[in-house]
Amino acid sequence: MIRTLLPAILLTLLLPSQTFAQAPATPAPMISTEDRTVVASVNGREITAGEVAMFYQNLPPQYQQIPLEQIYQQLIERLVDQKLVADAARKGGLADRPDVKARLEMVREGILNQIYMEEKMQTAITEDNLRNGYRKMVALEPKREEIRARHILVKTREEAMVIIGQIGKGADFATLAKDKSTGPSGRNGGDLGFFSEGQMVPPFSKAAFALKKGEVTTEPVQTQFGWHVIKLEERRVSGSRRYEDVVDELRQKMTDEVFEKEVQKLRAGAKIDIKGTGGSKIQPIR
Numbered sequence: 001m002i003r004t005l006l007p008a009i010l011l012t013l014l015l016p017s018q019t020f021a022q023a024p025a026t027p028a029p030m031i032s033t034e035d036r037t038v039v040a041s042v043n044g045r046e047i048t049a050g051e052v053a054m055f056y057q058n059l060p061p062q063y064q065q066i067p068l069e070q071i072y073q074q075l076i077e078r079l080v081d082q083k084l085v086a087d088a089a090r091k092g093g094l095a096d097r098p099d100v101k102a103r104l105e106m107v108r109e110g111i112l113n114q115i116y117m118e119e120k121m122q123t124a125i126t127e128d129n130l131r132n133g134y135r136k137m138v139a140l141e142p143k144r145e146e147i148r149a150r151h152i153l154v155k156t157r158e159e160a161m162v163i164i165g166q167i168g169k170g171a172d173f174a175t176l177a178k179d180k181s182t183g184p185s186g187r188n189g190g191d192l193g194f195f196s197e198g199q200m201v202p203p204f205s206k207a208a209f210a211l212k213k214g215e216v217t218t219e220p221v222q223t224q225f226g227w228h229v230i231k232l233e234e235r236r237v238s239g240s241r242r243y244e245d246v247v248d249e250l251r252q253k254m255t256d257e258v259f260e261k262e263v264q265k266l267r268a269g270a271k272i273d274i275k276g277t278g279g280s281k282i283q284p285i286r
Helices: 008-012 017-022 049-057 068-091 098-124 127-140 157-168 173-180 184-188 202-209 243-268
Strands: 038-042 045-048 145-154 191-196 221-223 226-237
Touching: 038 049, 038 068, 045 049, 045 068, 049 068, 098 243, 127 243, 145 157, 145 173, 145 184, 145 202, 157 173, 157 226, 173 184, 184 191, 191 226, 202 221, 202 226
Parallel strands: none
Antiparallel strands: 038 045, 145 191, 145 226, 221 226
């Protein structure tokens, strides 16, 4: 996302975080940046509730973790301070200095950039477009079959055969796994979660993938860990990540695409003349 541009003066006049944290809560209404209710004035210059809301929205993240009503009065005080300092700067002629004008223009253009692009994003990145992007993403992802299985691991074939017989008579697989399995998954009823071919040792994987949903192996499967009784719970095709898991990734991708497309469109319609490469000779203003 495009970061909110914050004039340096907003930061230099903030109270320390511990002062905010200790401030008594002053009830404040839910306010928007469009609220024109006057909450203070400084030498005849009004401060509105909308300005307070905007100030709050532009605070660094650590300050935005504090509820607005807890620091509402402090924000008004800081806005009063800002206007006093700005008035003093104007009286001192700072607003007419070329270097100050240049910096103000940069801030102004940065804000225009931000708002222009935010509005483009709001139009282009809708829920429908995100959902369509998700469907395309899933369709293009490589697919492979995965299964979810349970197993009961014991030391001997004889033990495994007894367990298979108990399951055949109606015993609950998960309960037997908790009671009998020597593997770490036993405490979870033998549940191994989803896995694909190759993630388990070959004899186990071959036997598990040969089962149908709900089936249990009729013969124990031997591996270097011991003897396994396996039950297949589910099959699925991987690559089908949930929308909720990828929506932030999609939104960022679409944001980058919209930004690049808009900039390229603007460049195509503009006359651009970049003069030389003499940047190394320029001394920045300090």
